[in-house]
Amino acid sequence: MSSSDQKSKPLTLKSVSKILGVSTATISNAFNRPDQLSAKLRDKILKQCAELGYHGPNLTARSLRKGESGVIGVLLSDPLAYYFTDPVANQFLTGIAEVLEQNHKQLLMLSGAEAEKHNSGIEALPDGFIVYGSQEKNPLFARVMRTNKPIVTVDFDTGDYASINIDNQQAAESAAQYALAQCQKPDIAILGLRLIQSDRVCRITEDELYDEGESVSRRRLTGYMQAIDKKGLKIASDKIWHIPHNTHNNALQAAREALSIHPLPNCIFCMSDVIAGAVLTVAREKNIPVPNDLKVVGFDDIPEASRTNPPLTTVCQKSIEKGRLAASKLVKGELKQKTILTTELIKRGTVENIA
DNA sequence: GTCTTCACGGCTAGGAGACC
């Protein structure tokens, strides 16, 4: 090998083995399996490698040979940037990251948003996938399934894959029942999240609604509606808002609309704590006292929920635990069980005055 | 006990041969 070759080509196990006059396996063993060679030879090889500037076997080639990369993919249906701003997704990813770090694995976030336009083949890299949220329309999910690698789904269920869910319908119904029990003459509005196929904040019509299988929020809506129905009440679809993204600005727009109608609602069921937080902001702007003249229920129990004024009554869905459990199932190879996590109604100050 | 040889994995570049 000429000196110019050495400059242009990176050192490999093979080229280093030629220079040192030992086999490729001996150098591999010096780095990764010290018990396979004498301490004396190992020290000599490591020293010579350091002098050459060779710092150990190539990870790409290692994963090629071993058939595993040490990487777990998290398949997401929205653009990646969304998951850095959404507090629920943040908690979920935190739980995953904790378990993967403990098991010396890396995390790769994969967005389906661009998958239709660009077939990068990125799904070939991870050893397994955590699939977060409904992916029925995500072309990348179809490609992930074709890899035949382990999959754990979260917040949706399909086929024989292991899954982690909560009972959204029951949790929403319980929260709504509690709020309605505190309300003398309920006038209800619902601020929903992703109930229909639309990118703008708007009120819904029932024939546009997603199926329950497609949307977590749709199941929460069914829960709220059941509580309303059991109380002998009705809610018109023009008092149900669709919010396309779980952001404060989107939620503010819906909250301002909901608190501008006549008669003013005195009980608002929200499908996330971000939305409920926006309702509290608008209530403050309009000097509507909470909980006396307006009762507000959230969903998720994000950290901010306990810091609002008054603190938010909400459904705790243990997002961190969801992430931990999903990663744990994948790492341990528990790939059949379908798990329903329990939820808890957290009673704070937005439904009744709690000392 | 120590070290080497060799098959293997998925993919690609390049060569060989067939066809129009």
Next chain:
DNA sequence: GGTCTCCTAGCCGTGAAGAC
């Protein structure tokens, strides 16, 4: 001669098996 298809070698490191 140009295009297409098929085949092979090479990439790179690991791990089992074999040699000394």
